[in-house]
Amino acid sequence: xxxxxxxxxxxxxxxxxxxxxxxxxxxxxxxxxxxxxxxxxxxxxxxxxxxxxxxxxxxxxxxxxxxxxxxxxxxxxxxxxxxxxxxxxxxxxxxxxxxxxxxxxxxxxxxxxxxxxxxxxxxxxxxxxxxxxxxxxxxxxxxxxxxxxxxxxxxxxxxxxxxxxxxxxxxxxxxxxxxxxxxxxxxxxxxxxxxxxxxxxxxxxxxxxxxxxxxxxxxxxxxxxx
Amino acid sequence: xxxxxxxxxxxxxxxxxxxxxxxxxxxxxxxxxxxxxxxxxxxxxxxxxxxxxxxxxxxxxxxxxxxxxxxxxxxxxxxxxxxxxxxxxxxxxxxxxxxxxxxxxxxxxxxxxxxxxxxxxxxxxxxxxxxxxxxxxxxxxxxxxxxxxxxxxxxxxxxxxxxxxxxxxxxxxxxxxxxxxxxxxxxxxxxxxxxxxxxxxxxxxxxxxxxxxxxxxxxxxxxxxx
DNA sequence: TATACGGCCTTGTATATACAAGTTGGTCAC
DNA sequence: GTGACCAACTTGTATATACAAGGCCGTATA
Numbered sequence: 001x002x003x004x005x006x007x008x009x010x011x012x013x014x015x016x017x018x019x020x021x022x023x024x025x026x027x028x029x030x031x032x033x034x035x036x037x038x039x040x041x042x043x044x045x046x047x048x049x050x051x052x053x054x055x056x057x058x059x060x061x062x063x064x065x066x067x068x069x070x071x072x073x074x075x076x077x078x079x080x081x082x083x084x085x086x087x088x089x090x091x092x093x094x095x096x097x098x099x100x101x102x103x104x105x106x107x108x109x110x111x112x113x114x115x116x117x118x119x120x121x122x123x124x125x126x127x128x129x130x131x132x133x134x135x136x137x138x139x140x141x142x143x144x145x146x147x148x149x150x151x152x153x154x155x156x157x158x159x160x161x162x163x164x165x166x167x168x169x170x171x172x173x174x175x176x177x178x179x180x181x182x183x184x185x186x187x188x189x190x191x192x193x194x195x196x197x198x199x200x201x202x203x204x205x206x207x208x209x210x211x212x213x214x215x216x217x218x219x220x221x222x223x224x225x226x
Numbered sequence: 227x228x229x230x231x232x233x234x235x236x237x238x239x240x241x242x243x244x245x246x247x248x249x250x251x252x253x254x255x256x257x258x259x260x261x262x263x264x265x266x267x268x269x270x271x272x273x274x275x276x277x278x279x280x281x282x283x284x285x286x287x288x289x290x291x292x293x294x295x296x297x298x299x300x301x302x303x304x305x306x307x308x309x310x311x312x313x314x315x316x317x318x319x320x321x322x323x324x325x326x327x328x329x330x331x332x333x334x335x336x337x338x339x340x341x342x343x344x345x346x347x348x349x350x351x352x353x354x355x356x357x358x359x360x361x362x363x364x365x366x367x368x369x370x371x372x373x374x375x376x377x378x379x380x381x382x383x384x385x386x387x388x389x390x391x392x393x394x395x396x397x398x399x400x401x402x403x404x405x406x407x408x409x410x411x412x413x414x415x416x417x418x419x420x421x422x423x424x425x426x427x428x429x430x431x432x433x434x435x436x437x438x439x440x441x442x443x444x445x446x447x448x449x450x451x452x
Numbered sequence: 453t454a455t456a457c458g459g460c461c462t463t464g465t466a467t468a469t470a471c472a473a474g475t476t477g478g479t480c481a482c
Numbered sequence: 483g484t485g486a487c488c489a490a491c492t493t494g495t496a497t498a499t500a501c502a503a504g505g506c507c508g509t510a511t512a
Binding site: 018052053054057060062110113 | 244
């Protein structure tokens with residue numbers, strides 16, 4: 001409830017960037033809940049990157065992430081539409097399977113828990129542009145997705161998954177600048193670099209890093225598997 | 227305290243995979259804290275992927291992530307040492323700067339907050355293999371790092387950052403399998419694919435996905451910037 | 453004018469308590 | 483034997499309360 005309220009205020013531009021959000025006590029009183037409940041709502045929105053808080057000062061609306069940001073989970077359907085192209089998709093597979101160790105760990109489930117597994121190809125002007133394999137926690141799955149899995153009639157696969165939040169690191173091929181090329185001892189503009197963006201959250205430390213690899217010198221050990 | 231205890235039990239193989247961790251009430255009694263405090267410790271370890279919990283059943287030790295996993299935050303120094311190579315690094319820059327919008331958002335700080343900024347090149351047998359730009363929340367910085375920034379004598383840059391946890395998505399160049407190549411309409415073994423691994427956490431949904439792009443058809447809009 | 457202090461606000465942390473929701477396993481009646 | 487039911491556990495959620503820690507600002511004092 002509180003989260004939806006705050007989201008609406010921000011989405012409707014009523015609370016601009018750096019706007020000071022009502023304090024925990026004020027929100028608690030306004031919504032007739034305890035301060036700890038209001039606090040948890042603010043904390044979750046902070047974890048999502050919507051708010052930022054400082055002890056002693058208050059809670060503020062965080063800087064919005066611009067399109068193409070590497071922290072934002074990108075919605076390919078929106079991006080394709082935004083460029084004026086036609087978006088479509090092909091559902092290759094829908095199944096309810098028991099999660100492997102890595103998947104269950106990623107979703108916070110115990111090993112072997114039942115999860116939704118889907119394989120979808122996204123098309124940009126009828127040209128395949130993205131292959132998506134997704135494992136979804138059934139307890140947290142959107143309703144339309146649940147219907148798809150129960151009826152096995154995947155007519156309406158939606159790429160959009162509500163307000164998308166999460167942490168994502170990405171890769172891109174860039175032309176190398178001088179300083180970076182010197183540091184890595186490579187020819188400017190030659191190598192295909194791997195760039196990772198990483199957010200570490202831990203009770204003992206928190207950092208946000210960018211890592212660049214010369215593609216020909218570094219290779220992940222894992223092959224195409226989760 | 228509780229977290230350290232559980233970590234130790236798991237690290238020393240006293241609690242194997244799928245071992246049922248003591249319940250919240252038992253931990254609270256053992257450490258003479260309230261149940262909510264014990265619960266918070268368990269929740270944080272669950273968020274880190276160390277534990278998995280199910281309502282009504284209990285809390286269990288999660289499947290360990292193998293080396294090279296794409297969810298584990300990789301420590302390049304360990305990987306180089308593990309291969310028998312010599313690891314070293316060059317510190318190019320150490321500074322305390324005010325965070326940009328994206329950085330502050332990633333770290334949960336307000337815009338313009340002071341953060342540590344470091345640029346380090348990691349070397350494998352004296353050959354540069356990784357360029358690292360890192361923004362660190364000062365309030366959560368390790369002590370050795372804090373000393374580096376205060377004294378400006380960066381003699382001991384440690385690549386290791388305590389037990390590394392976090393979410394990371396990675397990229398790799400792979401040879402394309404038949405089914406994936408058919409789906410994307412590309413020649414097997416030809417294209418350099420971009421592979422993203424993504425964990426979405428949100429109060430309304432949670433999923434773990436793998437996304438594969440043909441490198442020549444998809445390009446991130448953002449250039450080399452945070 | 454400049455500084456120090458204190459009051460008042462904020463977020464951060466911990467506690468005790470209560471009940472809801474889900475799983476497990478035993479007991480009892482049939 | 484089999485099914486229904488219940489008690490005893492687990493985690494999930496919410497509340498009220500208390501105090502610590504840090505920022506802000508006005509006031510008193512030198």
